[in-house]
Amino acid sequence: MRSANLYSALSAAFPSDLDQVAVETDNDLHYSWRDLERASAMMANLLQALELPAGSRVAVQVEKSVEALMLYLATLRCGHVFLPLNTAYQSGEIEYFIGNAEPAVVVCSPANFGWVSKIAFKAGTRHVFTLGDDRTGSLLNRAAHHSDQHTPVPRQADDLAAILYTSGTTGRSKGAMLTHGNLLSNASTLKDYWGWKPGDVLIHALPIFHVHGLFVAIHGALINGSKMIWMSRFDPRRVIARMPDATVFMGVPTLYVRMLAEPALTREACRNMRLFIAGSAPLLIETFNDWMARTGHTILERYGMSETVMLTSNPYSADERFAQQNERRGGTVGFPLPGVQLRVRDDNGTELTVGEIGGIQVMGPNVFKGYWCMPEKTAEEFTADGFFRTGDVGKVDERGYVTIVGRSKDLIISGGYNVYPAEIEGCINDMQGVAESAVVGVPHPDFGEVGVAVVIAKPGARLQPQAIIAALKARLANFKIPKRCHVVDELPRNTMGKVQKNLLREQYRKEFT
């Protein structure tokens, strides 16, 4: 049977002239397609020499670099499972992920080797390598001794390629298991849907430990043999300065908001650009309209999840004849992608019709295999007839455009990162003198939404909001920290005694706007 290894499909799309530039970095390094191929082969040979069991996890918490991208490709090549981790995660968070996923290999930044290796060895990981963002570290030193020729290990479409941790609808983080088939089908669909063409150049300014930067952006460029202008971090001025050399940009709404604040963002600056894509969080209609007015470009908004990769997208429709019937509509996330079935159901599971609001359920070749080692959780999130419950609430209009109107899951999306109030509340409730807490998301001009913590003290205890924030910073990734904390006498409750978060959201709605 033909191998479905994702790397084979991606590399088949590399240009025939492998000496062309594949990645150009912001510190002016140029990597050719041959460099990607050979360096990832050396890393794959290193991983294979470790003689790990099939399906071993390779957990990676490193700063963004082209070598980190090569490590992802190497993991695919040798058929292991890539497990990327946000660089903001602190030791308690890393301990949970490593304990849960039991990776055979952990790769971390040289500066974090002390604490990460301690956690990894304690959890039974045998191999811990380092990888810096300046081409340093034991991973590269060791890979240098291996051959630069490597044949990708045959994989079936159903074999795991990656695990991405997400909290799904409730509770502790769950590892969403994505297969080679999930990722390849989505990448191929998006290549056609977004009209990728020869000569396209992508500005890559997103982190590479989540679906958006790692899969949507990188696969998009690789499967089209397109060059990437690679930015180690997002800087609005640098992105705008490079637009004349590029054609495609992808970002979370915060990136668009920040670029709009730059006077350099003009029609002229965007003259060469073909497509601006947004997702991961709701794009405000003001941002959509302002972008159109300033640049002449209509942002294409799409919607997806870690569990499903991309689900819906506004149309690309470069063909002007269709522009009127098939336009990109602000405030909507477009149509289900080809191959994706999407339906809206009420709480009783009854199918809703045009314009009615309910839970969004999906099915398709892109939908994940389940949560790592959590068969019950997986079963809970699927309907009897095999649809995945997204936890997003939305509607479909008469023309088929999908609009997300909210979420049934208690989730805050801040600057494109997911923050689970239950996790933050758990940390606050553990603090001395705290009786109870509630964390709610409120509008924020830069991050779209941010958390506000509302805390009640135990009788006789005196709590300082700043001390609560400082204590959280020591335990959690920085983007999860509530941007404000209020100590109050009581929380609003319903007759069942449950905290009414909707009232808190309303009360603090204008905190930042």
Ligand code: MCA
């Ligand atoms: C940084 N900070 C944040 C966030 N990022 N606070 C809330 N939300 C955030 N997202 C805070 C830090 O805690 C810090 O606060 C201060 O801002 C400066 O941190 P720094 O790292 O320098 O910030 P930055 O470089 O300006 O980063 C902002 C950013 C970044 C560029 C918007 O958050 C980002 O790259 N977001 C993209 C996330 C993404 O790729 N999401 C895709 C997920 P202090 O100084 O107080 O410590 S994939 C997904 O959702 C699905 C599947 C999909 O559909 O794509």
Ligand code: AMP
């Ligand atoms: P993640 O768990 O990081 O994969 O985040 C997935 C969630 O991000 C989805 O379930 C949605 O709630 C949200 N999301 C992604 N894209 C959009 C979008 N374009 N509009 C609104 N919400 C989005």
